[in-house]
Amino acid sequence: MATTASASDDWDGAPLPSMVNPALLRETPATQRGARRRSELIAAARKVFERSGYLDARLTDITKEAKCSTGSFYTYFKNKEEIFAAVLEVAQQEMLHPGMGRLPDSGDPYAVMEASNRAYLEAYRRNAKLMALLEQVATVDQTFRELRRRRGEAFIHRNARGIADLQKRGIADPDLDPMLASRALSGMVSRFAFSVFVRGVDHPVDFDEIVYTVTRIWANGLRFPGHR
Amino acid sequence: MATTASASDDWDGAPLPSMVNPALLRETPATQRGARRRSELIAAARKVFERSGYLDARLTDITKEAKCSTGSFYTYFKNKEEIFAAVLEVAQQEMLHPGMGRLPDSGDPYAVMEASNRAYLEAYRRNAKLMALLEQVATVDQTFRELRRRRGEAFIHRNARGIADLQKRGIADPDLDPMLASRALSGMVSRFAFSVFVRGVDHPVDFDEIVYTVTRIWANGLRFPGHR
């Protein structure tokens, strides 16, 4: 059982195969040189986006960073939106690499929860800049707003199933609606991560303490019995 | 004791007297006509912002909506940023009107918590469009990003004091750091509100259920004794 997202497939907890709408992507370049150029542009775009934000990033900033002409940009992407989708796509593939796959389902639900939260928070921290970007883009672009929403909902549904399971096994507060509880708790974790890793807080916070806190509140919140 | 924000002073839970940095505002107009014109512009701006979003709102949209000339805009505001600050300022003042003042501190901490959450969520719902706007502006404008951060932190600090108090009284989990617990739980509520009222969810959710859920998880999360 995994009540939170595993870091292995995404940051926002979604188990869906692709982070981005494939409709946003065009066919891959024919030649090897083309593939390289495309990659360079994506890398440059990520750099520029993280440096200046999505809105302030000009296409010429990206091509300058990639050391190529304006025209080349349009060989591979239709516009800023499309290259941003590509940046997300690549970032997601990178995330898959570290592997670790599914979390081992030890007998102890609390331990599972903790490991799962840790993995999620680590991924979030690693990709904090990209998360901030996604947040910005979502406020601006309908496509990505919808993307974020869908994935958030997927996350919540999955965790809701976990909670319902715990309730059946008699180890979670039966008076809570699983969907609403999941919405609250899942949101708690992602918001915590955002506030700490992206927005920044007054005083630095120890990473282990974060994991401990969200896990304990999660457990408390569901009235997990017998821990401590 | 109030562990969450009361609706009477803000939406993001901040207890500070003014929502916006006074430095962003200029002195009020001398004549009465001037004051009216200023108000009309602010009302128009709010309308346009809520309709088109901050970024897509052109200053001419606002003056057109206010039925005044482009030039007049600059008589009262330096730029879009400044009129947005004024919109927030006015909205905050409107919030104060309904009154209700401080929540009555009954003896029952759970009841207080519930009333407090209800008030917060109601305020959020009423101002959902503005909250969405603030979210957008914060990703774009350093000033408002900082504003939002400071107010969020203030909120968290206040709730942290409440939690510490409950711990002293022996009715909250002593193993939780008050600040971190507050950050988690406060974030949970505001995130829930955002996800339900702004972002929109798959299926409509009953308002009382929302209040019930966040309150119960909050109580559970702190290991509130003896409720239900």
Place this chain on the structure above:
Amino acid sequence: MATTASASDDWDGAPLPSMVNPALLRETPATQRGARRRSELIAAARKVFERSGYLDARLTDITKEAKCSTGSFYTYFKNKEEIFAAVLEVAQQEMLHPGMGRLPDSGDPYAVMEASNRAYLEAYRRNAKLMALLEQVATVDQTFRELRRRRGEAFIHRNARGIADLQKRGIADPDLDPMLASRALSGMVSRFAFSVFVRGVDHPVDFDEIVYTVTRIWANGLRFPGHR
């Protein structure tokens, strides 16, 4: 009776009140200065269009000619199409000025026809450059293509009525369908004008000879009795 267009209302023979779709035009400027600037832009546009053609005319050419900034162009027009419509509009108004109104309906149908053709051809010659332009634009822009078509058809319908009338009076070949005959003869005149005044011919042609020829063929073509 007038079987061809009178020069007083248009070049292509259309009796319609406005040459251009009013939907293409926006409201008139509020101030006098605005009105002047708009006129200057239209005059400049006509100059540039006639010099370089519609397609090769860049907006900056027009603003440069009008000695104003790029932005000013967009204060008055949405794009090249719109200012071209304005050019036509103004040109048409200029055409109306010279007056002469309806041709006097003398008793002699041949004389009427000749006067009418003369007026049409004179107008065509005076506006030859604009006619060439319209021809170009019609091959490029759906809106103006349709405009030209509609006006041509109106021209043809009007002349068809004249022919039918002559048939009833027994002075035109009854074996001709009025609409088709009109289409043929009206087209003959406009084509002749185009070929002589716009396209240019190998050897210069005397204007009176042109009038004589088209009128005589028109009369012959309808089997006008008793002339010469």
Place this chain on the structure above:
Amino acid sequence: MATTASASDDWDGAPLPSMVNPALLRETPATQRGARRRSELIAAARKVFERSGYLDARLTDITKEAKCSTGSFYTYFKNKEEIFAAVLEVAQQEMLHPGMGRLPDSGDPYAVMEASNRAYLEAYRRNAKLMALLEQVATVDQTFRELRRRRGEAFIHRNARGIADLQKRGIADPDLDPMLASRALSGMVSRFAFSVFVRGVDHPVDFDEIVYTVTRIWANGLRFPGHR
């Protein structure tokens, strides 16, 4: 005698051997594969031109249609102008195929005229799209404008000779200048064809009626004796 163009050599009535200036064409490809590739490109170009018009046709549209690379285009053609010339050239060769050669010069001038007009109009109808294209290109490209003009003049000259001949034989109005009359009547036919087959008319027109009308007016116009 043929007073109008025969369909066997061109659409615009020109009797010239080649529709296009040979200077526009380059030498034929050496290899057989090259020749095929060239043909494919021309066919693709015609398709694209007829679909999108000359101006909106991008070279990549053509190469995509021909399933070949951008670079290959420049192996066979210098630019859009040149491939358009090739399209015309090929189209003209196709026209020659059906044969039919010269029209039989029966004794009856009216019958000859009718057959000749029918052939012309049929050819026009068959190639309506190409005619529309040529019209567009002529407004844009000096080379093709001149081409069209020269061919039109050739057409007119030929018909003028026919008219002069009829006058000498005493069966055509001697008061008409042959050149001007030819210019008027030839223009009448081509304009009619354009208006009916390219531009489109309000109501559909029967083909035979068209032939009848232009022929009768032509005969009437020249004061052909004794017909009907």
Place this chain on the structure above:
DNA sequence: AATGAATGAGGGTTCATTCAT
């Protein structure tokens, strides 16, 4: 104060043509 026209830097996008492979 009010008006609304004037400004022009700045960014996005296209596509014919060239060039390395």
Place this chain on the structure above:
DNA sequence: TATGAATGAACCCTCATTCAT
């Protein structure tokens, strides 16, 4: 010859801000 990526001049259009009236 064939390929398809690379180039960049050229042009359109937006809109915050200024300014003359």
